[in-house]
Amino acid sequence: MFSESLGAALTEIVGARQVLTRPSELLVYAMDGLPGYRKHPGVAVFPRTRQEVIDVVRLLAKEHVPFVPRGAGTGLSGGALASGTVLLGLNRLNHVLSVDAENRLAVVEPGVVNVHLTKAVAAHGLHYAPDPSSQAACTIGGNVAENAGGPHCLKYGVTLNHVAALSVVLPDGEIVSLGSADGERPGYDFVGAFVGSEGCFGVALDATVRLSRNPQAVRTLLADFPTTDSAARATSAIIAAGILPAALEMMDNATIRAVEASIYAAGYPVDAAAVLLIEVDGLAAGLDADATKIHAICRECGARDVRVARDESERTKLWQGRKKAFGAMGRVSSHLVVQDAVIPRTKLPEVLREITRIGVEQRLRVCNVFHAGDGNLHPNIPYNANDPDESARVQVAMGAIMRVCVEAGGTVTGEHGIGLDKLEYMSLIFSDESMDAMCRLRSVFDPERRSNPGKVIPVHACREWAMSPAAR
Amino acid sequence: MKMLHAETFQPRDATDVRDFVRESASHRAPLRISAGGSWLDAGYPVTPCTVLDISALRGIVEYNPGDLTLTAGSGTTLAEIEAATAEHGQWLPLDPFGDGRSTLGATLATASSGPLAASSGLPRDIALGVEFVDGTGATARGGGRVVKNVAGFDLVRLLVGSWGSLGVITEATVRLRARPECDVTFALAAPAGAESLAQLLRAFRDAPLAALGAELVDHRLAQRLGVGDRALVLARLAGNADSVAAQRGTLQSLGDVMPVESTVWGRLRTCEPQGTWTLRVSRRPSALAELWQVAASTTATLETAGLHATIERGIVRLIAQAPHAPSLAAITTTLATAGTVVGERLPPGCWTVLVAPVDRLSLGVRKAFDPQALLNPGILGGAA
Numbered sequence: 001m002f003s004e005s006l007g008a009a010l011t012e013i014v015g016a017r018q019v020l021t022r023p024s025e026l027l028v029y030a031m032d033g034l035p036g037y038r039k040h041p042g043v044a045v046f047p048r049t050r051q052e053v054i055d056v057v058r059l060l061a062k063e064h065v066p067f068v069p070r071g072a073g074t075g076l077s078g079g080a081l082a083s084g085t086v087l088l089g090l091n092r093l094n095h096v097l098s099v100d101a102e103n104r105l106a107v108v109e110p111g112v113v114n115v116h117l118t119k120a121v122a123a124h125g126l127h128y129a130p131d132p133s134s135q136a137a138c139t140i141g142g143n144v145a146e147n148a149g150g151p152h153c154l155k156y157g158v159t160l161n162h163v164a165a166l167s168v169v170l171p172d173g174e175i176v177s178l179g180s181a182d183g184e185r186p187g188y189d190f191v192g193a194f195v196g197s198e199g200c201f202g203v204a205l206d207a208t209v210r211l212s213r214n215p216q217a218v219r220t221l222l223a224d225f226p227t228t229d230s231a232a233r234a235t236s237a238i239i240a241a242g243i244l245p246a247a248l249e250m251m252d253n254a255t256i257r258a259v260e261a262s263i264y265a266a267g268y269p270v271d272a273a274a275v276l277l278i279e280v281d282g283l284a285a286g287l288d289a290d291a292t293k294i295h296a297i298c299r300e301c302g303a304r305d306v307r308v309a310r311d312e313s314e315r316t317k318l319w320q321g322r323k324k325a326f327g328a329m330g331r332v333s334s335h336l337v338v339q340d341a342v343i344p345r346t347k348l349p350e351v352l353r354e355i356t357r358i359g360v361e362q363r364l365r366v367c368n369v370f371h372a373g374d375g376n377l378h379p380n381i382p383y384n385a386n387d388p389d390e391s392a393r394v395q396v397a398m399g400a401i402m403r404v405c406v407e408a409g410g411t412v413t414g415e416h417g418i419g420l421d422k423l424e425y426m427s428l429i430f431s432d433e434s435m436d437a438m439c440r441l442r443s444v445f446d447p448e449r450r451s452n453p454g455k456v457i458p459v460h461a462c463r464e465w466a467m468s469p470a471a472r
Numbered sequence: 473m474k475m476l477h478a479e480t481f482q483p484r485d486a487t488d489v490r491d492f493v494r495e496s497a498s499h500r501a502p503l504r505i506s507a508g509g510s511w512l513d514a515g516y517p518v519t520p521c522t523v524l525d526i527s528a529l530r531g532i533v534e535y536n537p538g539d540l541t542l543t544a545g546s547g548t549t550l551a552e553i554e555a556a557t558a559e560h561g562q563w564l565p566l567d568p569f570g571d572g573r574s575t576l577g578a579t580l581a582t583a584s585s586g587p588l589a590a591s592s593g594l595p596r597d598i599a600l601g602v603e604f605v606d607g608t609g610a611t612a613r614g615g616g617r618v619v620k621n622v623a624g625f626d627l628v629r630l631l632v633g634s635w636g637s638l639g640v641i642t643e644a645t646v647r648l649r650a651r652p653e654c655d656v657t658f659a660l661a662a663p664a665g666a667e668s669l670a671q672l673l674r675a676f677r678d679a680p681l682a683a684l685g686a687e688l689v690d691h692r693l694a695q696r697l698g699v700g701d702r703a704l705v706l707a708r709l710a711g712n713a714d715s716v717a718a719q720r721g722t723l724q725s726l727g728d729v730m731p732v733e734s735t736v737w738g739r740l741r742t743c744e745p746q747g748t749w750t751l752r753v754s755r756r757p758s759a760l761a762e763l764w765q766v767a768a769s770t771t772a773t774l775e776t777a778g779l780h781a782t783i784e785r786g787i788v789r790l791i792a793q794a795p796h797a798p799s800l801a802a803i804t805t806t807l808a809t810a811g812t813v814v815g816e817r818l819p820p821g822c823w824t825v826l827v828a829p830v831d832r833l834s835l836g837v838r839k840a841f842d843p844q845a846l847l848n849p850g851i852l853g854g855a856a
Contacts, residue, residue, distance in 0.1 A: 102674070102758045103786075147622045158620065160629070161597050176833060183754025183786060183812045187829035187852065188638075188837055189583075192596050192629025196622050216680055236538050242561060242650035283680050286715025342618040346538035374620045375539075414620035422623070429616065430624055437612035437841070438625040444836035456624065 006063060006086075010045045013055045018092075020044040029087050032073040032080040033134070034421055035335045036385055039078075041068070041087035048092045050109070050205050057203060058173035060086060066450040067171075069199040071111065071142030074134040076338060077419025079146065079198045079455055088203065090141050096120045097206060104211040105164060105181050110141025110204045114148075117209070126211040129156035132415070133323045141204050147196030149415030151247040151322065152279075154373040156212060158415065160195045165208040168194060168201070171451040181208040193441060198417050199452035201445035215281035218246070219291040220309040220318055223298040224272040228252055228356075228368070231274035232348035234301035235372040238278070239345065241297060243290050248373030249277040249322055252352075255329075255369040255380075259321045262328035266321025269305070276372065277322055325369040326380065332365075333382035337394060340422075341405035342414035345375040354404045355379050362397040364390075376414035377405065402428065418456045426458055480523040486603065486611065486642040489526060493640065493846075494609030496522070502849045505636040507547045507575040511582055513746075514817050515635055515851040516828065526577065529642055532556055534617065541600060543617055543645040546577025562648045565592030567685075569750070571742050577641045583633030586741060587685030587708070590784035596632045598647050604631055604639035607842025617645045630837065636848040638841040652710035655684065657736060658720065661728045662688060662703040670761035673783055675726055676705065677757065681719050684708040686783045687740065688760075690768060693778030693791070697739050699732055705783065706736060740780065749792040749800055750816040753807040757786035764788055766810040770803050801825060828853025 011019045020026055021043050030038045047053045060067050068082035070089050080087075093109035096117060100106070101124035108117055114135040118127040131150035132138055138148070144166070149158045156162075165179035179191035194201050225231035231250055238248065251259070256268045256275060268275050276298065280290045295306045309315040321328075329336050343351050352368065359366035359381075370378040379401055383394045402412055402425050412418070412425040426435060435457050442449065442457070483489045496503055502521040506512055507529075529545035532553070537560040544553060551572025553564050568574055568584035578584070580602065583595045592598070601615035604627075614627025631639055660676075663669050676686065685708045695701050709719045723729050744750060755763050764781055767788045771777045774796050781788040790807075792800060797819040804822045807813050815826055829852065838845065838852075 100756070100758075102677075103756045105756075147626075149620060153620070157593070157597065158622075160626075161593065174832070176831065178833075180812070182756055184752065184814050185812065186814045186826070187834055189596055189629045189633050190833055192632070193626055195629075196626050200625070239540065239650070240538055242653060244650070283682055283711070283715050283718060285718030286712045289712050289714050342616075342620045344536060344539040344541070344618060346536055371620075375618060376620050409617055411616040411618050411621045411623050413623050414618070415622055417622055418624065426624065430613065431611075433610050434612040434614070434627070435624065437606065437610065437614075437627060440840040441625050441627065441630060441837065444833060444840050 009059055014047050014052050018046040033076045034078040037078045039081035039083040041082035042084045044087040046089040046092050054169050057169045061173040066453045068452050069203050071139035072137045074138040077417040077421040079417050079419035107208045108140050112140045114138050125214050129212040130159045144195050144204055145199045146417045151249050155244050155246045162210045163195050167205040170202040171446040198456050200442050217284035217287050218281040220315045221278045222307050223276040223303045224269045224305040225274045225303050228274045228352050229349045230302035231276050234298050236346050237297045245278050246281040247279040250372035251275050252368040254367040255325050258328045258332055259325050264321050264324040264328050266317050329382050335385040336382050338378050338380045340413045340416040341410050342376045343405050343408045343410035347408040351408050358397050358400045362393040364397050423458045480525050482525045484528055489640055490605045490611050493605050497609050500844055502846045505640050508573045510570050510574050511578045516823050516853045518851050519849045540648045544576055546641045548576045550574050561651050563651050565649050569741050580632050581636050587687050590782055591684045596629050599628050599632050601645035602628050602631045602641050603643040604641045606639040607847050635851045637852055653712045654716040655710050657708045657732045657734050658729050659732045660705040662705050666765045673761055679722050682711050684710045688781040690779040697736055747794045752787050752789045752814045753811040754787040755811040760786045763811050770806045830854035
């Protein structure tokens with residue numbers, strides 16, 4: 001796939017320092033946030049300007065070379081892995097191009113780090129709402145590709161709900177503008193189609209994103225439950241009571257212990273079967289009434305204790321434990337798999353029981369840390385990938401958990417994407433006809449299917465696709 | 473399936489729809505998708521053809537109040553959904569203009585929304601899953617029945633707002649919301665001058681309010697709604713009692729405030745009799761006062777017309793009565809220089825003023841999902 005002449009042509013566009021070809025240099029790009037997969041790109045190229053991105057994409061179009069767009073590489077589904085193809089790193093396009101505070105909009109390059117955008121607009125009393133746990137590293141371009149979520153998406157919505165417009169270079173080099181920040185745009189919702197397309201529809205050159213006003217006030221509660229069942233019931237009860245928390249997160253005992261044993265210790269009760277981290281925000285008036293109501297509901301559902309963060313530092317600490325929980329599990333074992341299924345919220349108690357049963361059956365430790373309010377589960381299984389027997393049991397458990405979630409009426413991924421990791425599960429939820437329709441949509445954007453080939457839709461599901469050069 | 477008369481087919485279920493579309497595709501026979509019938513006069517004029525009446529695809533398929541999601545056949549009316557969800561203190565926060573006979577399928581297909589979109593999002597934000605039959609007769613499903621889902625390419629967003637040109641939606645899943653504890657409406661007097669109106673709108677958008685909806689209404693519409701004879705802002709405040717009390721105080725700091733019956737929102741939704749012409753024109757919200765002035769002066773001589781604007785979204789909507797048709801092409805032309813015009817219901821001459829999407833992607837998806845352009849032919853102008 002990769003030739004000397006292509007390397008030279010790329011170098012001509014971006015300069016020698018922005019093109020990596022040596023295996024030792026490429027090693028770091030052989031993985032993303034998903035453990036267990038290693039794919040070596042043929043070459044990695046890092047344009048620094050919009051024009052360089054366009055020129056690179058046009059060169060690859062001319063040569064019919066497949067490529068994989070990549071932001072920070074924090075994705076959890078293997079979506080940014082390139083096998084022998086060109087890896088197109090967008091993380092050097094990291095400028096906030098403009099901020100329109102009055103209309104709460106910002107135009108950003110794809111490589112802007114999620115939390116940097118929030119910092120850049122903080123002086124206006126604004127923030128960018130989608131907050132994946134990797135927000136200190138992940139980029140807006142990657143968030144757009146994955147339709148990233150995060151704890152606060154329960155109230156504020158996912159990336160899709162926050163993108164007004166995009167400039168995109170299609171894989172054949174044509175530049176198109178999707179959506180509009182200047183009022184409505186008649187016609188099909190191509191922003192909606194592009195967000196979450198996992199890099200298969202082209203490369204975003206800039207994104208116009210909606211900003212949210214900082215809430216006047218916030219109340220963060222930690223509720224301690226003697227069983228996961230009671231915590232799950234409280235989750236449903238809070239939402240059924242008409243309260244829409246900004247976030248409603250659950251951590252089970254295994255997670256709590258991992259966090260408390262780490263440098264991210266947040267003061268979670270280590271003997272709790274589960275804790276709920278609940279945040280309400282918005283106008284100051286009325287917030288205490290909501291917090292009181294939540295307190296009462298948790299107690300009614302069997303909470304042993306409910307406490308409210310007294311100040312910003314306690315709130316930060318409670319959130320750090322949650323956001324760094326994956327990191328904390330690094331102490332437990334060398335490898336970790338994380339799933340991302342979503343189930344109807346009311347099915348939480350039974351599905352959590354099933355997950356526990358599957359863990360016991362496969363002699364694995366399953367740690368649950370997830371967006372309970374959305375029913376978006378993240379069962380984590382720490383394991384040793386160098387132990388073939390354990391690895392095999394992990395695979396069995398993952399498949400079994402996925403089937404339980406789908407049977408409960410759920411889906412296989414809520415925010416991490418299909419990538420490579422969940423290809424095998426697509427047929428659990430979509431018919432071949434549905435996947436074929438998805439392939440047809442992709443072909444409108446990328447008829448040669450060169451942008452991030454082999455991701456999202458299993459090759460067997462699309463005959464036309466299976467026969468394309470990129471898939472072979 | 474039931475044949476009503478020579479040119480209307482009424483399928484009983486999604487399988488019927490699929491069979492009928494396949495049959496039509498084999499004969500290259502175009503189809504006009506219909507259910508409640510309230511949208512048949514909207515969009516670019518459609519080439520007359522056989523009507524595919526999906527109103528029998530009606531009924532709630534799944535509704536578990538604890539999940540705040542609802543799945544229903546696309547022919548289910550918004551009124552039916554409202555009745556079923558109200559029992560549990562919930563609602564589907566979609567209030568498109570028209571009456572409760574509008575169906576879920578048409579609301580999603582046309583991406584129609586009303587004042588609630590300011591707080592609760594557009595149909596694209598509320599739709600969780602769709603099942604549809606495309607122009608080749610293939611049945612596909614996008615999304616699912618859960619509130620968060622990134623599996624596969626997004627056929628839901630593609631179908632919502634596609635005006636039936638990519639597929640016949642047969643079933644949809646939507647996100648519901650709990651009805652707020654308090655839901656009260658106030659009217660705030662709106663000044664006439666451009667600069668003072670701009671100031672008020674800016675102050676309103678910056679104010680600590682959690683409005684479910686906020687519409688600027690001109691004097692003509694105010695009269696018709698029975699809320700006086702001056703331009704005003706209708707603000708629908710929601711939350712718990714403490715929150716609403718505080719918001720009311722905030723509103724009073726912005727100007728003269730008077731309480732208004734919440735029924736005003738229902739009247740705003742239904743104040744357009746059949747045969748009314750409507751269009752929207754929009755820019756960034758900060759330009760709303762300017763846009764409003766253009767719309768007001770352009771339509772000043774139309775006594776029975778009316779204007780309202782969604783403050784949060786920067787969209788002005790013109791409601792004009794049937795006799796205004798001759799002036800509408802000129803008005804549309806003027807408005808199109810001030811902002812982006814989206815036609816809802818317009819006399820034929822106006823559509824030529826608007827720019828239909830004819831870009832490669834628009835033409836490409838139409839071709840990919842309806843290669844013979846059989847579904848609602850012409851409804852999107854250029855692309856379809």
